Amino acid sequence: MVKLLRFLQKPFTYCSSKTNVVLFIIIFPLSVLAQQGGIRIEGRVIDEKAQEPIIGVNIFLVNEKTGTVTDLNGRFTINARSLPTTISVKYIGYKPLQIDVNEYTKPLTISIREDVNVLNEIVVVGYGTQRRKELTGSISTVPKTILEHTTTSFDGILGGAVAGMNVTQNSGQPGASFAIRIRGGNSVHAGNEPLYVIDGFIFYSDNNSTKTGLSKIESELNPLAAINPNDIESIEVLKDVSATAIYGSRGANGVIIVTTKKGKRGSNAINYQYTVGREQVSKQLDLMNATQWAQFQNQYGYNYFDEATIAALGKGYDWQEAMFRTAYTQKHELSINGGDDKTRYLISGSYVYQDGILIHTDFERYNARVNLDRNLSNNVIIGVNVTGGKSIQNGVTAVEENDPTYQGRVTNSLGYALRMPPVVPIYNPDGSYNYINPYEKHNDMTYNGENPNPISDMNNSVGQNINTSLLSNFYAQYSITEGLVAKVSLGANLSNTTQNFFSPSNSLIGLLPRGLGGIGSKRYEAWQSEYTLNYSKTFNRIHFFNVLAGYTTHSTSVRYITAVTAEFSNESLAFNNLYDGNKPDFPVSGGTESWLKSILGRVNYSLWSRYNLTVTLRADESSRFAPKHRWGYFPSVGVSWNVNEESFLKDNQTLNALKLRLTYGSVGNQEIEDNLYASNYVAQKSSENNKSITVYKKSRMGNPNLKWESTVQYNAGADIGLWKDRLIFVSDVYYKKTSDLLYNAPVEASTGFSNQMTNVGNVTNKGVEFTVNATIVESKDFTWTASANIARNINKITDLGSVNHILVGNGLGMLSSNEMILQTGESLNSFYGLIFDGVVQKGEDVSHLPKLSWKDNAPQPGDPKFVDIVADGRIDDKDRIVIGSTQPDFTYGFSTSATYKGADLFITFQGSKGNQVYNRLRRDLETPNGGYNFSAALLNGWTEINPSSRVPRISQDIRFSYLDDRFIEDASYLRLKNITIGYTLPIKINPAESTLKVRLFAAAENLFTITNYMGYDPEVGNGYDLGVYPRAKTFSIGAGLSF
Structure with a gap:
């Protein structure tokens, strides 16, 4: 019996924890029968960090033919012939442990630690x-x-x-x-x-x-x-x-x-966590107060205020401050998980409510999940993962910047609030909103003597997004024979979105149309089916093969409809009564469908666990391209060498892991709108013989030659582990070339269209990456780890077909022009403008200065100067060059985590170096223009007694036609992203079995940011800041319960 027990237990060292659960049921009774006489030793094995019992741990007495495994509660019983003896504890994924038992008086508690060997992960x-x-x-x-x-x-x-x-x-x-x-x-x-x-x-x-x-x-x-x-x-x-x-x-x-997450076999657990927090804006912009603004207006030439009036103004009304608030958040999370030898389950739910730091904005989410899998037999496993939720977001309404009505000056209520004169009150004496701004000079901002109030606008406008979603995936897996597994999975992603919009007649957007409202609805469906066959086999203990073959389909369907109307008779029902609008637009509806069918294969081969080869091939057929261009083929090959397995390094006590990697292959990109290869026609209303008719007009110029973008990539890397992985280095160097760029390129006006989707040009990315992970201290009570990474990427356009540059971006009005460019030799998302060359000084010889194309008179002291790139004596669009890019030179991160007994600390930093942002908001606020408020930087404008200022003199005849590099700002930053401090209290409920763990914690997010960027925050998604919703600084506390 003992020999049988030892034989059956031997595979435990190599099999997975799932197998341990099954074999435990067979072996445990046998192990009890095998133990006769001697000293009875009882104990319990737990995870050192989680303090949770572990099922199926192998327990042996060294030098004795006796062994057992832990039960569902991590407990074991074993008989020793005599004392002292040595207990050996082994479990896959954990470091082996030996314990000397010299005397036995009470049950043992054995803590084992996860083995984080990087190469065995x-x-x-x-x-x-x-x-x-x-x-x-x-x-x-x-x-x-x-x-x-x-x-x-x-x-x-x-x-x-x-x-x-x-x-x-x-x-x-x-x-x-x-x-x-x-x-x-x-x-x-x-x-x-x-x-x-x-x-x-x-x-x-x-x-x-x-x-x-x-x-x-x-x-x-x-x-x-x-x-x-x-x-x-x-x-x-x-x-x-x-x-x-x-x-x-x-x-x-x-x-x-x-x-x-999945349920854990042999245990049942309930976890609940509650978090509450407060948020506030990280910084505010430095704008003029009432006294400064009135003085500035006098200097500017409007002469609104005498000295006595100015002296009584004080700081006036802070519209920016009124836009922000202290916001509060709360989160509830509950999960139940567990399982037995055949079934695992996890059921969870969460609720999140988060106020926005801008008034009348918030976010709310409900979420639920069920993960379930079951072994129907030794050969068949089925499972399902389902998550569903509802999200509600109340946000900011906005005018598109290219809307000629507002000529790009103001796009949302925040931007308008920053421009409001600080002498204008927010509220009337009776507490109602003030809609009179006597300093507003633009006709499109005035109606019957009234003007928008951005605080009222925020509180009474509606910009609501509501989304309900369901993501599910069902799978069945059948082990045909040893090493050969067939798997079928069927999944769906279903999403319904509703957008509700309303701007009342006294708002920024609704002023001229006398109220504007609309509703949009969109249904998105994605269906996926996958059929794979996987074969794994080891030959002669040295050759390992894994072969994967599969066929997949993925289809999507989108249906949408929108309705917008204006001039409401009764605004109380807002978007809930569009029929009340007297000027409805024609409803817009439509839909698209697309599919992707794929054949895939992969072969992994390993020799002596030392030399590794991966060969992959996937063929995709996409409906987004014309029939003759639908198929794309994407192969790759990769090799790696575990150098530490060689005889000359195998016993090295310092270098325990060294792997070299090299890969090559190609992948693709098809993420464009559906059916762009075909021309499109839309219905329009017209009249004929005084009758309304519907006509169809060609709205899109198709391209039957449209095909995939393809990216070829080379990668070389190394993984190094030192001192049993106490120190781990990972480095990579890569080169990527993307060809046949999908681009909506300009076309000849004679075609009747402005652009057409086509394949043109190449882009390259090349770079290096470094990561280091360190376990600085590792003991029973105290653990301290740290991780850092840094990456450098160089992005460059190498070809644009028949041209060497394409202007992109569109702005209207005074601060206008195409402000971004695609140009060979430069990166994507490059800014295009003039080079600022300082300010004309008193006594300077202006006869040699180039003239400004947008200004007739000669330069005067205090006027801006720009570099005449083409040296033709004139500053115009030919003098524009690339003046910056959103692409960072480096990105990096650092985190550290420490635990001492029940206490824990976590800190993480994030940073970027060399990326730039076009601070369009600052450009607007530093451009004198009528009765708006401005940046306090204009108070330091050039004068004869302040000649060192780089802010041009304040004058009504100063205008800037083109973007210049003053407003392309360095947006490099280092951010303390998160710091969390916690303490876990273990509370015994039943000394023999259960422990209630209570964790209390406090956290701060975005605690500080080190940056030279002058806007609200340097992290701007598209690199274009025209009053982006600012990031919040968050403080939170919470408690978690686990039992």
């Missing part, structure tokens, strides 16, 4: 898992310490977490999305966002998926906000082509694989 890859030791590609795992900290959406915690991944929040609006770039941007018009794979379902995060077509709502919902971050078990970031080629045409921008 199991990593989630496309359509499976692999040991990191066998990987050839560049895959980064987000540290668990980062995943454990609270946030509204999981993409918000990724900034600074992974080398080569740049994360920027598009807006500080609660519930807003993030822009993520992995190893730079590849495309101009097609998507640059990475692909997300959530529990096997392919999820492309298109921020427009929560927009219905109503352009008057500035805010947008983050589609990923529907996933509760507390449900996530792991996040892997696939960066190079060997890792992403399995996703073919959707892998060009990198892949983020999200795996949610």
Whole structure:
């Protein structure tokens, strides 16, 4: 019996924890029968960090033929012939432990620690898992310490977490999305966002998926906000082509694989966490107060105020301060999980409410999840992952900047509040809103003597997004024979979005149309089916093969409708009564459908766990292209060498891991609108013989030759582990070339169209990445770890077809022109403008200065100077050059985590160096123009007694026609992103079994930011700041219960 027991227990060292659960039921009774006589030793094995029992741990008595395994509560009983004796404790994923027992008086409590050996770590890859030791590609795992900290959406915690991944929040609006770039941007018009794979379902995060077509709502919902971050078990970031080629045409921008939590076999747990917090704006802009503004107006030439009046003004009315508030947040999270030898389950739910720091803005989310899997037999496993939620966002209404009505001066209520004169009261003496601004000189801001009040506008306008979503994936897995597994999965992503918009007749947007309202509705459906066959086999103990083959389909359907009307008779019902509008626009409706069919294959081969090879091929057929261009083929090959397995390094006590990697391959990009290869016709109303008729007009110029963007990538990397992985280095160098860029290019006017989607040009990205992870202290009571990463990426346009530059961007009015450019030799998202050359000084010879094309008279002292690039004596559009870019030179992050007994501390920093932002808001606030308020920087304008100022003199005849580099600001920053302090109190409920854990914590987010950027925040998603919703500084406290 003892020999049988030893034989059966031997595989425990090598099999997974799932197998341990099954074998435990067989072996445990046998082990009891095998123990006869001697000294009875009882004990319990727990996880050192989680303090939770572990099932199926192998317990042996050294030098005795006696062994057992722990039961469902982590307990064991074993008989020793005599004392002293030595107990050996082994469990996969944990460090082995030996304990000397010299005397036995009470049950033992044995704590074992996870083995974080970097090369033995199991990593989630496309359509499976692999040991990191066998990987050839560049895959980064987000540290668990980062995943454990609270946030509204999981993409918000990724900034600074992974080398080569740049994360920027598009807006500080609660519930807003993030822009993520992995190893730079590849495309101009097609998507640059990475692909997300959530529990096997392919999820492309298109921020427009929560927009219905109503352009008057500035805010947008983050589609990923529907996933509760507390449900996530792991996040892997696939960066190079060997890792992403399995996703073919959707892998060009990198892949983020999200795996949610599952139940634990042999235990049942309930977890609840409550968090409450307060938020406030991190900084406010320095604007003129009432006294300064009145003095400035006099100097400017309006002469509104005499000295006595000015002396009585004081600071006046602070419209900026009135726009902001102290906001409050709360979050409830509850999960129940557990399982037995056949079934695992997790059920969770969460509720989040978050006020915005701008008045009358907020975000609310309800979320629920069910993860369930069951072993129907030894060969069949079925499972389902379902998450559903509802998000409600009340945001800011906005005028599009290219709307000629407002000529680009003001696009939302925040921007208008910053321009309001501080001598104008916000409220009337009776407490009602004041709608009279005698200093407003623009006709489009005045109606019957009244003007918009931006505070009233914020409180009474509606910019609401409501989204309900369901993401589900069902799978069945059948083990045909040893090593051969077939899997079928069917999934759906269903989303319904409603946008409600209303601006009353006294608002910025509703003033001229006498009230403006609308409703938009959009239904999005994505269906996925996958059929894979996976075969794994080890031959002669040295050759390991893993072969994957599969067929997948992915289809999407979008249906939308919008209705807008103006001139309401009764505004009390707002958007709920569009029929009341006397000037309705024609409703707009439509829909598109697309599909992607794919064949995929991958072969992994490992020799002696030393030499590794990965070969991948995926073929995609996409309906987004014309039939003759629908197929794309995306191969890759990768090799790696575990040098530490060689005989000359195998016994090295310092260098325990050294792996070299090299990969090459191609991936694609098809993330454009559906059916752009075909011309499109839209219905329009017309009249004939005094009768209304419908005519169809060609609205889009199709391109039957449209095809994939393709990205070829090379990657070389090294993974190094020192002193048993106490210090881990990971480095990569890469080169990417994207060809056949999908771009909406200008076409000849004779075609009747302004542009056409086409393939033109190439973009390259090349860079290096470094990551270091260190376990600084590791003892029973105290653990201290740190992680840092830095990445450098160089983005360059190498070809634009028949031209060497294309102007992009559109602004109207005084501060106008195309302000961005695509130019060979420069990066994507480059700014285009003049070079500021200082201020004309008194006595300076102006005869040699170039004349300004927008100004007739000769330069005067205090006027701005610009560099005459073409040396023709005239400053005009020919003197514009590239003056900056949104692309950062470096991105970096640092985090550290420490635990001492029950106390824990976590700190993380995020930073960027070299990226620039066009501070359009500052340009507006520093441009004297009528009766608006301005930046206090104008108070330091050039005068004869202040000749060193770079702010031109204050004068009504100063105008700036083109963007210049004064307003392209360095947006480099270092941000203390999160600091969390907690303490866990273990409370015994039943000394024999259960422990209630209570964790109390306090956290701060965005506590400080070191930057030279002069706007609200340097983190601007598109690099264009015209009053972006500011980020908040957050303080929170909370408590968590686990039992």
